[in-house]
Every structure is written in structure tokens, then in C-alpha cells.
Amino acid sequence: MFDVTAIRSDFPILNRTVYKRPLVYFDNGATTQKPKIVLDVLEKYYLENNSNIHRAVHHLSQQCTDAYEASRKTIQQYIGAKKVEEIVFTSGTTESINLVAFSFGEAFVNSGDEILISYLEHHSNIVPWQLMAERKGAVIKTIPMNEKGELVLDDLEKLLTKKTKIVTLGHVSNALGTINPVKQIIEKAHQKNIPVLVDGAQAVQHMKVDVQDLDADFYVFSGHKVFGPTGIGVLYGKEEWLENLPPYKGGGDMIKRVSFEKTTYADLPLKFEAGTTHYIGAIGLKVALDYVQSIGLNAISAYENELRLYLEKALNSIEEIKIYGTSEYKAATVSFGLKGAHPSDVGTLLNRLDIAVRTGSHCTQPLMEYYGIPGTVRASLAFYNTKEEIDYFVESLKRVIPMFS
Numbered sequence: 001m002f003d004v005t006a007i008r009s010d011f012p013i014l015n016r017t018v019y020k021r022p023l024v025y026f027d028n029g030a031t032t033q034k035p036k037i038v039l040d041v042l043e044k045y046y047l048e049n050n051s052n053i054h055r056a057v058h059h060l061s062q063q064c065t066d067a068y069e070a071s072r073k074t075i076q077q078y079i080g081a082k083k084v085e086e087i088v089f090t091s092g093t094t095e096s097i098n099l100v101a102f103s104f105g106e107a108f109v110n111s112g113d114e115i116l117i118s119y120l121e122h123h124s125n126i127v128p129w130q131l132m133a134e135r136k137g138a139v140i141k142t143i144p145m146n147e148k149g150e151l152v153l154d155d156l157e158k159l160l161t162k163k164t165k166i167v168t169l170g171h172v173s174n175a176l177g178t179i180n181p182v183k184q185i186i187e188k189a190h191q192k193n194i195p196v197l198v199d200g201a202q203a204v205q206h207m208k209v210d211v212q213d214l215d216a217d218f219y220v221f222s223g224h225k226v227f228g229p230t231g232i233g234v235l236y237g238k239e240e241w242l243e244n245l246p247p248y249k250g251g252g253d254m255i256k257r258v259s260f261e262k263t264t265y266a267d268l269p270l271k272f273e274a275g276t277t278h279y280i281g282a283i284g285l286k287v288a289l290d291y292v293q294s295i296g297l298n299a300i301s302a303y304e305n306e307l308r309l310y311l312e313k314a315l316n317s318i319e320e321i322k323i324y325g326t327s328e329y330k331a332a333t334v335s336f337g338l339k340g341a342h343p344s345d346v347g348t349l350l351n352r353l354d355i356a357v358r359t360g361s362h363c364t365q366p367l368m369e370y371y372g373i374p375g376t377v378r379a380s381l382a383f384y385n386t387k388e389e390i391d392y393f394v395e396s397l398k399r400v401i402p403m404f405s
């Protein structure tokens with residue numbers, strides 16, 4: 001049974017007040033709050049077990065190494081990867097994408113080649129590819145979008161040319177909440193032997209993801225957006241791709257043998273984990289993913305969908321509000337503009353009413369340019385939010401609206 005009251009009691013921060021009233025936290029797209037069991041495991045490992053992994057024969061190191069590798073196993077199962085070696089720890093989505101853009105670019109991209117990126121992307125799924133394209137003399141092309149905030153796939157066949165080396169797109173848009181038809185796009189790309197990277201930063205906390213079912217070549221996400229610690233993230237890559245990519249960073253733990261003449265690299269996944277990783281963060285991420293699975297991703301999706309539709313219905317009944325992102329296929333994010341108001345002014349006023357929302361371009365400036373707006377107000381929900389919070393949010397918006405007319 002999905003019991004939101006019990007769930008909320010697992011998150012200490014949700015009990016705090018900001019100015020006068022209890023916090024209403026609708027900024028989950030930026031980062032999610034952490035259940036106490038995640039905080040407890042971080043404290044326990046720093047207090048009692050801390051020691052660097054993979055390096056020593058002593059007890060503490062072995063304990064940390066085992067817990068770190070157990071986390072890798074949990075992630076493998078969480079996203080349905082075939083092998084544990086296909087899971088690489090990074091510092092987050094941004095680093096995972098930079099890793100692939102760099103290493104894939106080094107190995108496979110030449111002058112005149114094309115990189116196909118969706119129009120809905122977060123800057124961290126645009127800029128790393130641009131950096132690589134500049135270095136390699138490659139060209140960035142885009143999959144266009146429509147007014148509803150959906151990708152337009154009519155010309156996809158034509159966009160996937162002989163020169164296209166990789167396609168990269170988000171599973172769920174952070175700015176609008178659109179769930180992209182990634183499986184369909186991957187199938188089309190694979191018909192032409194083109195690999196696809198999926199940015200799952202806004203997906204893995206909302207829905208069951210199965211990388212084998214999607215047939216994604218690379219899938220990336222951040223721990224902090226799925227109720228885990230900051231500074232830890234994941235790169236999934238099919239073994240055959242990861243085997244064929246050169247290392248991204250050099251250092252300890254990613255080598256087999258070093259000499260001044262020639263160095264050989266560690267087997268997967270350590271080839272991509274140079275230096276001391278955020279191993280205690282990885283251990284915390286396991287606890288977060290176990291926690292999410294104990295609630296159940298199907299129950300989470302169903303509850304969040306109900307919340308989102310409830311919020312959209314209420315906002316649609318307010319004349320001054322326009323929702324951006326009206327696809328039928330959406331996760332729990334609602335972005336909107338208020339007539340005559342700059343989004344940041346709306347956010348500032350809502351803050352005084354103890355409501356945390358994100359305002360601005362949400363690191364998706366091309367998307368905002370498409371709509372011809374400076375930004376939106378974004379309410380991004382999580383499974384610990386409630387209809388009562390939405391009622392208070394809508395009531396607060398109604399208080400704020402007259403200030404702009």
C-alpha cells in the first residue's frame with residue numbers, strides 16, 4: 001500500500017518550516033531530498049568503516065570495497081543491465097556524458113561526422129558534445145520539437161545519415177517533463193548501426209527503466225536526483241562499447257600495469273574509475289535505490305501521475321497561467337508562465353510563502369528560445385509530495401497573481 005504519510009516521515013527535511021509554514025518542496029528536478037536511512041549509512045561509514053577501496057587487505061578497506069561493489073550490483077539490477085561490469089561510477093550525469101563525449105569522440109569521430117542531439121536537452125547533454133565536435137571538426141544536428149514539447153520524428157530517417165556517429169537525448173525532459181519515445185528512436189538509429197546515449201537524470205526516480213529493453217548503448221543518471229547523495233552518478237554502457245572506448249581520465253585504480261614505456265588499463269569497469277571515487281556516496285546510493293524499490297516504481301509512477309494531473313487541472317483553470325509541455329506522455333514536472341510576470345519574481349514571492357520551485361531556463365536555453373520566453377516556473381514533484389501541498393501551492397499562486405496585473 002502506498003502510504004504518503006509514512007513515506008514523508010522517512011524524510012527529516014520535510015518537517016522543517018522555512019519562514020512560518022512547513023516547507024513545500026517542489027524542486028525535485030534539481031535535487032531530491034534524502035531519506036534518513038541514506039543519511040544514516042553515510043554517517044555510519046564515515047564514523048565506523050571508512051577506508052579507501054580496492055587497495056588494501058585490511059578489514060575496513062575490504063568492508064568498504066564490498067559495500068561499493070554491492071552498490072554496483074544493485075544499480076545493475078535497478079536499470080536491468082546485463083552485466084555488472086557495464087556499470088561505471090562517475091560524479092554524476094554531467095561527468096558521465098562528458099566521459100562518453102570525450103572517449104567516444106576520440107575513438108570514433110572524425111572531421112565532418114555528425115552528432116544528433118534532441119532539441120529538449122539539458123545543457124549538460126549539449127555542451128560536452130559541442131566541445132568534442134569543435135575538437136574533432138564534427139557537426140551538431142538536432143531533432144526538432146513541437147509546441148507541445150514533443151520531439152518531431154517525421155524526418156528522423158533523414159537526420160540519421162551515413163555521417164551520424166551517435167544520437168544523444170534525454171529520457172525525460174527536465175524543463176517540461178515530456179517522456180521521449182527513446183525506444184522508438186533507438187530502434188531507428190540501430191537500423192543504421194548508430195549508437196544512442198540516453199540521459200536518464202529525470203527518469204530513474206519516476207519510472208521503471210530497463211536498459212536492455214530500451215536497447216540503449218549508454219544510459220546515465222545522477223545519484224542526488226534519485227534520493228541518494230550528491231557527487232555520485234552512473235554511466236551504463238554496453239560492454240562492447242565500453243571495451244572499445246579509451247579511458248577518460250588517467251590515475252590510480254584504472255591501470256593493470258604502469259611503466260614509463262607503456263601502461264595497460266584495468267578491465268571494466270575500473271578502466272573508467274581513475275583515482276578515489278566517492279565510494280561512500282556509492283554506498284549511500286545503494287540504500288536510496290533499495291528504498292525506492294521498497295516503495296515500488298510502478299506505485300511511484302501511478303501516484304506521481306495522479307499528482308501531476310491534479311496540479312495541471314488546477315493550473316489550467318487559472319486564466320493567467322500557461323503550461324509549457326502539454327504532451328500526453330509526461331513525468332511529474334509541470335512548467336508554466338504567469339501572464340505579465342517574470343518567472344523569478346513568481347518564485348521569489350512563492351518562496352516567502354514557504355514554497356520551493358525552480359524558475360528560469362532550467363539549463364535548457366534552446367528550448368526556451370523555441371517558445372520565445374526567458375524561462376518558466378517549474379514545479380517538479382516527487383512521491384513524498386501531496387495533494388494538500390498542491391492545494392496550498394495553487395492557493396498561493398492565486399494570492400500572487402493580482403500583484404502582477
Ligand SMILES: Cc1ncc(COP(=O)(O)O)c(C=O)c1O
Binds near residue numbers: 029030125172174202
Ligand atoms: C536531464 C538532465 N540532464 C543532466 C543534468 C545534470 O545533472 P548533474 O548536475 O547531476 O550532473 C540534469 C540536472 O538537472 C538534468 O535534469
